[in-house]
Amino acid sequence: MSIPFPLPDDAILARRDEILAGLAPLLPPEALITTEDERRAFETDAFTAYRRVPLAVALPTTTEEVSAVLRFCHEQGVKVVARGAGTSLSGGAIPQTDAIVLGLSKLNRILDVNFPNRTARVQAGVTNLSITEAVSAEGFFYAPDPSSQLACTIGGNIGMNSGGAHCLKYGVTTNNVLGVRMVQMDGTILDLGGEAMDAPGYDLLGVMVGSEGQLGIVTEAVVRILPMAEDARPVLFGFDTSEEAGACVAAIIGAGIIPVAMEFMDKEAIAICEAFAKAGYPLDVGAMLIIEVEGSAVEMDAQLAKIIDIAKQHNVRVVRESKSAMETAAIWKGRKSAFGATGRLADYICMDGTVPTGQLSYVLKRTGEICAAAGHRVANVFHAGDGNMHPLIMFDVNDPKSAASAEYIGLELLKLCVDAGGCLTGEHGVGIEKRDLMRYQFTEEDLRQQMRVRAVFDPQWLLNPAKVFPLDGRN
Amino acid sequence: MTQLMQRLEPQSEQEACAIVKQARLDRWSLAIEGGGTRAGLGRPVPADAVLSTRRLTGITLYEPAELVISARAGTPLAEVEAALAAKGQMLPFEPADYRALYGTSGEPTIGAIAACNLSGPRRIQTGAARDALIGVRLVNGEAQAVKSGGRVMKNVTGLDLVKLTCGSHGTLGLLTEVTFKLLPRPQAQATLILDGLDDERAIAAMGSALSSPFEVSGAAHLPTGHDGTGAQTLLRLERDDVSLAYRAQKLTDRLAPFGALRRLEGEVSAALWRDIAQVKPLAKAHGPAIWKLSLPAHKATACMRAISESLGARYFYDWGGGLIWLAVMPGDDAGALRIRAAVAEAHGHATLMRAPDDIRKTQDVFAPLGAALMKVTSGIKQSFDPDGIFNPGRMYAGV
Ligand SMILES: Cc1cc2nc3c(=O)[nH]c(=O)nc-3n(C[C@H](O)[C@H](O)[C@@H](O)COP(=O)(O)OP(=O)(O)OC[C@H]3O[C@@H](n4cnc5c(N)ncnc54)[C@H](O)[C@@H]3O)c2cc1C
Ligand SMILES: Cc1cc2nc3c(=O)[nH]c(=O)nc-3n(C[C@H](O)[C@H](O)[C@H](O)COP(=O)(O)OP(=O)(O)OC[C@H]3O[C@@H](n4cnc5c(N)ncnc54)[C@H](O)[C@@H]3O)c2cc1C
Numbered sequence: 001m002s003i004p005f006p007l008p009d010d011a012i013l014a015r016r017d018e019i020l021a022g023l024a025p026l027l028p029p030e031a032l033i034t035t036e037d038e039r040r041a042f043e044t045d046a047f048t049a050y051r052r053v054p055l056a057v058a059l060p061t062t063t064e065e066v067s068a069v070l071r072f073c074h075e076q077g078v079k080v081v082a083r084g085a086g087t088s089l090s091g092g093a094i095p096q097t098d099a100i101v102l103g104l105s106k107l108n109r110i111l112d113v114n115f116p117n118r119t120a121r122v123q124a125g126v127t128n129l130s131i132t133e134a135v136s137a138e139g140f141f142y143a144p145d146p147s148s149q150l151a152c153t154i155g156g157n158i159g160m161n162s163g164g165a166h167c168l169k170y171g172v173t174t175n176n177v178l179g180v181r182m183v184q185m186d187g188t189i190l191d192l193g194g195e196a197m198d199a200p201g202y203d204l205l206g207v208m209v210g211s212e213g214q215l216g217i218v219t220e221a222v223v224r225i226l227p228m229a230e231d232a233r234p235v236l237f238g239f240d241t242s243e244e245a246g247a248c249v250a251a252i253i254g255a256g257i258i259p260v261a262m263e264f265m266d267k268e269a270i271a272i273c274e275a276f277a278k279a280g281y282p283l284d285v286g287a288m289l290i291i292e293v294e295g296s297a298v299e300m301d302a303q304l305a306k307i308i309d310i311a312k313q314h315n316v317r318v319v320r321e322s323k324s325a326m327e328t329a330a331i332w333k334g335r336k337s338a339f340g341a342t343g344r345l346a347d348y349i350c351m352d353g354t355v356p357t358g359q360l361s362y363v364l365k366r367t368g369e370i371c372a373a374a375g376h377r378v379a380n381v382f383h384a385g386d387g388n389m390h391p392l393i394m395f396d397v398n399d400p401k402s403a404a405s406a407e408y409i410g411l412e413l414l415k416l417c418v419d420a421g422g423c424l425t426g427e428h429g430v431g432i433e434k435r436d437l438m439r440y441q442f443t444e445e446d447l448r449q450q451m452r453v454r455a456v457f458d459p460q461w462l463l464n465p466a467k468v469f470p471l472d473g474r475n
Numbered sequence: 476m477t478q479l480m481q482r483l484e485p486q487s488e489q490e491a492c493a494i495v496k497q498a499r500l501d502r503w504s505l506a507i508e509g510g511g512t513r514a515g516l517g518r519p520v521p522a523d524a525v526l527s528t529r530r531l532t533g534i535t536l537y538e539p540a541e542l543v544i545s546a547r548a549g550t551p552l553a554e555v556e557a558a559l560a561a562k563g564q565m566l567p568f569e570p571a572d573y574r575a576l577y578g579t580s581g582e583p584t585i586g587a588i589a590a591c592n593l594s595g596p597r598r599i600q601t602g603a604a605r606d607a608l609i610g611v612r613l614v615n616g617e618a619q620a621v622k623s624g625g626r627v628m629k630n631v632t633g634l635d636l637v638k639l640t641c642g643s644h645g646t647l648g649l650l651t652e653v654t655f656k657l658l659p660r661p662q663a664q665a666t667l668i669l670d671g672l673d674d675e676r677a678i679a680a681m682g683s684a685l686s687s688p689f690e691v692s693g694a695a696h697l698p699t700g701h702d703g704t705g706a707q708t709l710l711r712l713e714r715d716d717v718s719l720a721y722r723a724q725k726l727t728d729r730l731a732p733f734g735a736l737r738r739l740e741g742e743v744s745a746a747l748w749r750d751i752a753q754v755k756p757l758a759k760a761h762g763p764a765i766w767k768l769s770l771p772a773h774k775a776t777a778c779m780r781a782i783s784e785s786l787g788a789r790y791f792y793d794w795g796g797g798l799i800w801l802a803v804m805p806g807d808d809a810g811a812l813r814i815r816a817a818v819a820e821a822h823g824h825a826t827l828m829r830a831p832d833d834i835r836k837t838q839d840v841f842a843p844l845g846a847a848l849m850k851v852t853s854g855i856k857q858s859f860d861p862d863g864i865f866n867p868g869r870m871y872a873g874v
Contacts, residue, residue, distance in 0.1 A: 116682050116773035117797075139686070161631045172629065174638070175606045188847050195771040197598060197797045200824045200842035201852050201870065202647075203605055206638020210631045230688045254540035256563055256659030295688075295718065302717045354627040357541050386628035387541075426629035434632075441632055445619040449859070450634040456854035468633065 008098040026068040033057035047091035054095035061106045063219040071187030082213035084156030087148045090431025124155030124218045140225040143170035147336040161210030163427035168385035169260040174209040179222035185458045213464040215457040229294035238285030238318030245287040246360035248314040249384045261292040262385035269379040276341035277334035282318045338381040346394035353417025354426035357387045388426035430468045481524040488651040496618035507645035509584030545654040548586025567658045569595030575758040589653045592642030595752035596693040605641040610654030616860030645866040647859040661713035666744040668737040669708040674776045677708045680733040681795040689722040694795040763802040764809035764830040770823020772796035778821040
């Protein structure tokens with residue numbers, strides 16, 4: 001395990017009692033967590049190989065409390081790490097020992113649903129899925145659907161600019177958020193955007209989304225809600241080889257068809273997910289696509305006919321349509337529990353690079369070769385329509401050599417994505433995981449420009465400071 | 476400096492860097508110009524020289540099967556659109572062409588489209604220019620070539636500077652290359668028209684259409700009609716033939732409580748939406764100042780009522796009511812005080828899109844920002860362009 005953390009600031013550690021005493025009056029008593037046992041619950045996120053117990057945990061209940069805590073920490077030079085549900089896969093929410101964690105879990109109310117304007121105003125700690133649940137009776141939904149949607153928060157989604165299976169058609173978080181209320185490190189409360197389609201001045205909301213808790217802390221968001229399609233139907237397409245499946249994806253898009261989702265699974269992933277979800281996935285194929293179409297029965301039939309035609313030109317072996325709501329649910333359950341199901345078999349790390357879809361076949365082939373050469377099993381399950389790969393590299397956590405080699409290979413695969421014309425992360429964020437690879441994708445000038453923008457919001461680098469930018473060369 | 480308004484026309488990003496480096500040494504400011512078609516947009520720029528993208532042209536990457544195109548910033552929009560049309564694709568956000576509005580005749584460039592973040596009627600369905608822009612290269616005020624984003628559809632690597640530059644009106648740097656994601660061009664389109672609705676009913680009808688599963692890609696209301704006949708509420712569907720017929724019928728049924736719907740198809744429908752994208756219903760008349768109001772749709776009619784009480788205005792709604800185009804006689808302040816008050820009440824903002832120079836010199840063109848936002852805004856400007864070389868004062872004093 002080789003990702004370094006910055007050395008903790010001894011002066012802050014020495015002043016811990018004083019800092020806690022200063023925080024206490026700013027929060028309700030139960031909202032400040034100080035005991036070792038309770039703090040330990042916040043020591044890591046879903047990137048579990050790394051952990052640090054924070055100085056304290058603050059769980060504010062209002063924007064004003066967030067502001068008061070930040071203002072105090074700003075005065076005292078205390079670092080702050082924002083945390084939603086802690087499902088980050090890149091270590092974005094992992095604290096450091098000289099920082100406090102600011103958790104948004106108590107800001108969990110849906111404040112207003114505005115159907116005439118097709119927007120909802122929610123607090124940052126609201127879970128992704130609960131937004132859809134709040135509007136589904138009226139035929140609406142919140143579009144970005146990360147597989148973690150039951151747990152992850154809208155604040156975390158904004159932090160990471162999260163995506164999901166249905167983003168091919170509906171876009172990712174940044175395309176579905178119209179405004180945020182946020183607090184800067186010095187306690188200033190800012191409203192970026194709002195309920196209108198755009199806002200005056202620079203697109204500060206645009207740079208806030210995906211900023212991984214480094215520019216400010218979101219306390220409220222205004223999101224777009226969209227009308228649900230009349231109906232939706234996922235169809236399974238089995239191929240002998242990943243190459244054929246990859247080429248089929250490119251051909252579908254090239255033919256001007258954008259299905260609402262196109263998810264890819266290789267043989268290993270199919271076996272793992274089928275064992276878990278009993279979704280009726282074909283076990284005797286080399287690769288599978290889940291392609292979902294939407295609309296009325298007539299429209300879905302017409303679009304499917306075109307897709308099946310194209311698939312036939314790519315030697316599709318199995319075509320299996322969902323025949324019922326139950327089958328549809330099972331098909332998606334299998335896909336959305338891919339990480340959990342893999343986790344039952346082995347420890348894994350999940351990479352998240354994106355490549356041009358034309359490079360999918362090549363990158364898949366190289367991924368297999370690289371993992372095999374190092375003796376790691378790998379399952380590939382990912383958003384094929386937008387080229388966002390998710391190789392799950394399996395390893396044995398009790399064997400330090402295996403863990404180190406998995407980590408090494410993961411980074412090699414990310415470099416492969418950049419070499420193929422893509423990027424290090426499509427939706428999971430840089431966090432600590434890819435921080436030291438940033439120079440592989442960006443020049444020094446690129447990074448410095450980003451860091452200067454970061455410094456506009458947080459000149460002292462107190463917000464989630466160990467993330468995203470390589471530790472050396474900051475100033 | 477001696478030669479006022481010298482034109483600088485780099486042929487490469489490298490040359491652009493050299494120009495900016497020199498400008499920095501000589502303390503020149505530079506007005507960035509693409510096609511010069513939006514010369515009337517923004518505050519007038521008092522600059523020492525024009526930095527033009529006229530020679531920075533050419534499509535650098537087009538992968539139809541990956542729905543992505545990159546072009547140098549000075550590439551005429553028409554060239555990009557022709558290349559896309561040949562493969563049955565399009566820029567999703569329906570880039571607006573404001574030549575009619577400004578009475579200019581240059582060729583709009585793809586770089587200026589990115590710099591201005593101006594989107595047409597389809598914005599409600601497929602997103603704004605800022606949603607489609609996935610990569611930029613730019614030269615900042617320190618004469619460094621900087622990239623952000625890339626050519627892939629999903630990318631959260633580092634801060635999203637692409638969004639910051641989109642809509643920065645050339646105040647953060649010279650865009651040298653831009654990359655957009657694309658959509659397949661729909662095979663067919665139709666416009667459903669409701670006649671004679673008042674504003675309130677029209678917004679409700681558009682709201683109903685936009686809350687339906689039928690993916691309405693344009694929703695506009697013209698209170699005095701397109702051809703001066705009377706109020707028209709327009710709803711656009713863009714689909715393949717099978718789907719279009721089905722959805723037009725479903726939508727007609729759904730909106731029956733608002734009246735009988737007429738239907739326009741094909742090129743007639745397309746021409747109508749081109750006019751709306753180009754603000755033709757108001758652009759024709761020279762003289763009046765033109766405002767663009769962006770606000771929550773459910774507050775649109777109340778806002779318009781407040782404005783009409785004190786100002787003689789012609790106007791129409793787009794984006795289902797989320798956008799109001801407004802023409803007023805210029806007067807001293809082009810109605811700024813009353814319009815800004817009414818739109819603020821509605822939690823929206825107003826941009827003065829067209830007005831004589833003397834008004835744009837004294838009135839804010841973009842809605843003024845509060846102190847905290849202005850501080851961040853000035854900081855961002857500083858972080859890209861510490862010496863204030865590019866388009867000084869185009870958006871705000873000092874920005
Ligand atoms: C007779 C005359 C009248 C004028 N009247 C006006 C006036 O009414 N209002 C006014 O503001 N100026 C006016 N000007 C100034 C002149 O138009 C400016 O030189 C120019 O900066 C405006 O940009 P543009 O017209 O080229 O914009 P466009 O090319 O249409 O571009 C629109 C905006 O995007 C920016 N932009 C374009 N390409 C890029 C790029 N690659 N990277 C970054 N930013 C880009 C531009 O700077 C501009 O802000 C006038 C000049 C003359 C000679
Ligand atoms: C099983 C599993 C499946 C997943 N599937 C997907 C998927 O399909 N697509 C996808 O994109 N991601 C996926 N993820 C990753 C993860 O769920 C997302 O990144 C999610 O958005 C994180 O939300 P969170 O509330 O858990 O945030 P956290 O993990 O707590 O924080 C994430 C980042 O955001 C910052 N942050 C949190 N709250 C705020 C706030 N209020 N203001 C400012 N910054 C804040 C944090 O500092 C941190 O940098 C998955 C994770 C798991 C474990």
